[in-house]
Amino acid sequence: MAVPKSRVLHRSLRETPPKAIGGDGVWLISEDGRRILDGSGGAAVSCLGHQHPRVVDALARQASKLAYAHTSFFSSEPAEALAELLVGDEPGGLAYAYLVSGGSEAIEASIKLARQYFIERGEPRRQRFIARRQSYHGNTLGALAAGGNAWRREPYAPLLPSAFSHVTPAFAYHEKHDGETDGDFVARLATELDGEFQRLGADTVAAFIAEPVIGATAGCVAAPEGYFRAVREICNRNGALLILDEVMCGMGRTGTTHAWEQEGVAPDIQAIAKGLGGGYQPIGAMLASGAIIATIADGSGAFLHGHTYLAHPLACAAALEVQRIIAEEHLLDRVRDLGRHLERRLTERFGNHRHVGDIRGRGLFQAIELVADRATRAPFDPALKLNQTIKAAAFEAGLACYPGGGTVDGRRGDHVMLAPPYISTADDIDMMVERLGSAVDSALRSISH
Numbered sequence: 001m002a003v004p005k006s007r008v009l010h011r012s013l014r015e016t017p018p019k020a021i022g023g024d025g026v027w028l029i030s031e032d033g034r035r036i037l038d039g040s041g042g043a044a045v046s047c048l049g050h051q052h053p054r055v056v057d058a059l060a061r062q063a064s065k066l067a068y069a070h071t072s073f074f075s076s077e078p079a080e081a082l083a084e085l086l087v088g089d090e091p092g093g094l095a096y097a098y099l100v101s102g103g104s105e106a107i108e109a110s111i112k113l114a115r116q117y118f119i120e121r122g123e124p125r126r127q128r129f130i131a132r133r134q135s136y137h138g139n140t141l142g143a144l145a146a147g148g149n150a151w152r153r154e155p156y157a158p159l160l161p162s163a164f165s166h167v168t169p170a171f172a173y174h175e176k177h178d179g180e181t182d183g184d185f186v187a188r189l190a191t192e193l194d195g196e197f198q199r200l201g202a203d204t205v206a207a208f209i210a211e212p213v214i215g216a217t218a219g220c221v222a223a224p225e226g227y228f229r230a231v232r233e234i235c236n237r238n239g240a241l242l243i244l245d246e247v248m249c250g251m252g253r254t255g256t257t258h259a260w261e262q263e264g265v266a267p268d269i270q271a272i273a274k275g276l277g278g279g280y281q282p283i284g285a286m287l288a289s290g291a292i293i294a295t296i297a298d299g300s301g302a303f304l305h306g307h308t309y310l311a312h313p314l315a316c317a318a319a320l321e322v323q324r325i326i327a328e329e330h331l332l333d334r335v336r337d338l339g340r341h342l343e344r345r346l347t348e349r350f351g352n353h354r355h356v357g358d359i360r361g362r363g364l365f366q367a368i369e370l371v372a373d374r375a376t377r378a379p380f381d382p383a384l385k386l387n388q389t390i391k392a393a394a395f396e397a398g399l400a401c402y403p404g405g406g407t408v409d410g411r412r413g414d415h416v417m418l419a420p421p422y423i424s425t426a427d428d429i430d431m432m433v434e435r436l437g438s439a440v441d442s443a444l445r446s447i448s449h
């Protein structure tokens with residue numbers, strides 16, 4: 001009987017990963033003393049790299065004052081300061097922050113807030129949500145139901161609520177027809193989305209939910225120009241809310257604090273997480289518009305939701321310091337500059353590669369998609385597990401990157417994402433691309449045997 005060696009239930013029950021025992025800027029240090037270049041901040045989390053002295057100090061200061069006080073009795077200094085920093089100037093009309101422990105919790109809260117808002121507005125029929133195929137919104141059951149990734153949903157399908165339906169994602173590389181312009185593609189997607197509202201009954205839909213730049217399930221896919229403006233208009237016309245999931249692509253990752261700033265729209269509700277706390281503490285947040293919160297304040301007066309670790313003081317202190325550093329050190333300018341550098345280097349290394357069909361992304365959020373045939377965009381046989389082979393080869397070469405499978409339809413396709421820390425140097429970026437290049441070539445050699 002093959003029983004796992006470790007008592008920790010790891011992601012794989014067959015292998016125990018090496019222990020990480022330290023961090024140093026863009027480097028992770030494993031128990032055998034190896035230094036691994038962190039090219040993806042885990043899953044686009046570690047935006048300031050590891051062991052940033054200011055964040056470590058802020059955590060120690062808060063831990064020495066107060067680690068925890070339940071939110072049904074108290075607020076805390078770091079929670080108030082963090083919310084002020086995030087929504088004090090009401091970006092896009094977002095005026096309140098609900099501080100949770102991660103991305104899935106932020107999505108669950110977003111879905112529930114949308115539903116409660118419509119009950120309190122006297123529109124209880126609005127109980128449907130439209131999302132997109134190939135999206136990822138988290139692994140708790142509500143978030144998983146919102147997500148459109150076939151592989152992740154399949155085993156749990158019987159448990160998922162039927163309130164969610166899915167339309168075509170704005171994923172030009174696979175979904176745009178030959179000969180179709182970006183404008184035609186956007187128009188076709190808009191017609192499909194509006195059609196879905198009408199099919200369900202427009203007055204039954206609470207919200208449309210989407211990632212402005214699709215992350216883990218498709219690999220850094222930004223929408224064509226005009227798509228989110230069309231989506232915003234359709235939501236408005238049908239009286240529904242727009243929920244944007246910026247858990248992975250937000251908090252500066254694409255070069256602006258919010259990815260939606262580059263789309264000319266703002267959401268009614270937004271989920272953020274990873275780059276919010278940079279991995280120094282588990283933290284996420286739901287940001288909500290002033291209008292939504294005013295409706296509930298005038299109605300029942302309470303959001304019918306909650307968790308034990310809401311607005312955890314240590315988590316808020318870490319996120320507050322991370323966000324202050326990003327602002328004070330003008331790190332988003334750096335994300336934009338380094339993002340262009342990363343894109344250039346990826347294009348030099350993979351632009352003519354016979355098995356790299358697409359290089360895409362924004363800011364320090366870039367991916368390559370692997371294809372068996374560039375002309376037809378046909379993916380490799382998923383049984384070859386190419387993306388996992390690349391991950392192993394990269395790790396061997398001293399690079400942590402973030403590969404994914406099922407890029408095309410949840411089952412077929414391979415991509416690799418890079419999401420370097422904002423504190424990286426151009427040399428670090430060069431090293432990431434070089435190591436990724438060797439890993440891709442060695443993985444392709446090994447699967448062709």
Ligand SMILES: Cc1ncc(COP(=O)(O)O)c(C=O)c1O
Nearest residue numbers: 102103104136137138215247248
């Ligand atoms: C877009 C998106 N939404 C939600 C989540 C879920 O976040 P968490 O894993 O913190 O629960 C993720 C995680 O990868 C994500 O990328």
